Amino acid sequence: MHVKKGDKVIVIAGKEKGKSGTISRVLKAENRVVVEGLNIVKRHTRPRKAGEKGGIAEMASPLHASNVKLAEKKAKTEKPAKKKVAKKAE
Secondary structure (H helix, E strand, O other), rough: OOOOOOEEEEEEEOOOOOOEEEEEEEOOOOOOEEEOOEEEEEEEEEEOOOOOOEEEEEEEEEEEEEHHHEOOOOOOOOEEEEEEOOOOOO
């Protein structure tokens, strides 16, 4: 696995294909990553204590690490060196 928390990635497969985001969590044992704002699922919760409210919570679900790739940083391209032409001495 070559990605780590905070890396900017692009999804290359699945329903989120083509979208990008930053990694918020890496699950090494399962070979999965959680990308902020992508692969959102809804979780229905029940009230556990008296006075607590249940509801529907949205959270990011993990993606398999093989479905993401690092976003390329803009490479600084250097201009080719100009060739100096030697003037003929006459």
